Amino acid sequence: MLVIGIAGGSGSGKTTVVNEIINRLPKDSVAVISQDSYYFDNKHLSTDEKKEINFDHPNSIEWDLLISHIDKIKNGEAIDIPIYSYITCGRAEETNVISPKKVIIVEGILVLTNAELRKRLDIIVYVDADGDDRLMRIIKRDMQERGRSLDQALIHYDNYVKKMHLQFIEPTKRYANIIIPQGGKNLIGIDILAHKIKASI
Numbered sequence: 351m352l353v354i355g356i357a358g359g360s361g362s363g364k365t366t367v368v369n370e371i372i373n374r375l376p377k378d379s380v381a382v383i384s385q386d387s388y389y390f391d392n393k394h395l396s397t398d399e400k401k402e403i404n405f406d407h408p409n410s411i412e413w414d415l416l417i418s419h420i421d422k423i424k425n426g427e428a429i430d431i432p433i434y435s436y437i438t439c440g441r442a443e444e445t446n447v448i449s450p451k452k453v454i455i456v457e458g459i460l461v462l463t464n465a466e467l468r469k470r471l472d473i474i475v476y477v478d479a480d481g482d483d484r485l486m487r488i489i490k491r492d493m494q495e496r497g498r499s500l501d502q503a504l505i506h507y508d509n510y511v512k513k514m515h516l517q518f519i520e521p522t523k524r525y526a527n528i529i530i531p532q533g534g535k536n537l538i539g540i541d542i543l544a545h546k547i548k549a550s551i
Contacts, residue, residue, distance in 0.1 A: 351424055352550050353454045353470055357461040357522055358477030359515050360406065361487035363533020364457050367477050367540060371455070374544035379551070381423070381451040385458020387432045388416040393440025400439045406514030408463045416456075420470050423450050436496045452551045459515075462522035472550075475543065476526035479533040 358364050372380045388411050392403060404410060419429040430445035462468060462476070488511060492503035523529060528546075530539040 351450065351452060351454060352472050352547060353420065353424065353456065354473045354475060354547065355461045355468065355471035356455055356457040356475045356477060357459060359479065359484050359519050360459050360511055361484035362477045362479040364477045366534025367530060368455055368457050370534060370540045371544050371547065375453060375547060379451055380453045380455060381448050382455045382457060383419065383431065383448065385411060385461050387434050388412045389434050391441045393438045395439060403439060404510050404514065406459065406510050408460050408518060411460055413464050413467065417466055420456065423448065423454060426450050453547060459519050462525050463518050468525060474525055474527045476523045476529045477533050478529055478531045
């Protein structure tokens with residue numbers, strides 16, 4: 351089993367890179383574990399309190415649960431991944447069951463900020479993208495998927511996303527074995543990574 355960590359700033363194109371890798375590997379050989387599934391369950395908070403949640407800070411993630419799940423799946427056990435909603439800021443009653451595969455991809459903006467998680471990664475990838483491109487994707491996503499207005503998206507970016515990116519996410523580039531500039535548009539970089547994965551499984 352090969353465990354790959356894929357990180358990068360919000361809106362950098364991580365999901366596109368992950369999907370492109372999956373398309374280049376044998377069918378049903380990849381399982382994806384998203385960091386976003388492991389945000390703490392905060393559905394009990396008031397509406398105003400939910401607006402203050404900083405999803406871009408490492409403390410927003412239940413790392414112990416994520417790491418224990420990676421250990422279990424590496425040990426050949428299926429895991430029950432939480433289903434998280436940005437609308438309710440909480441977890442659903444149901445879970446997603448993920449079975450062991452030849453390749454496990456752990457993806458998310460904060461994946462490389464945790465030292466214990468990094469120890470469990472065989473290949474570390476950082477997806478890089480221009481700040482303006484990331485901002486446009488973030489605004490579009492916030493409005494379409496998270497119910498924010500344009501003003502709310504911009505305020506949230508200025509108050510949280512930009513600051514946390516500079517403080518926590520951008521510095522994790524130094525841990526990467528492979529940096530993919532231009533996000534999902536870098537098909538050559540994705541091809542090289544996919545070739546490396548194929549050769550390792």
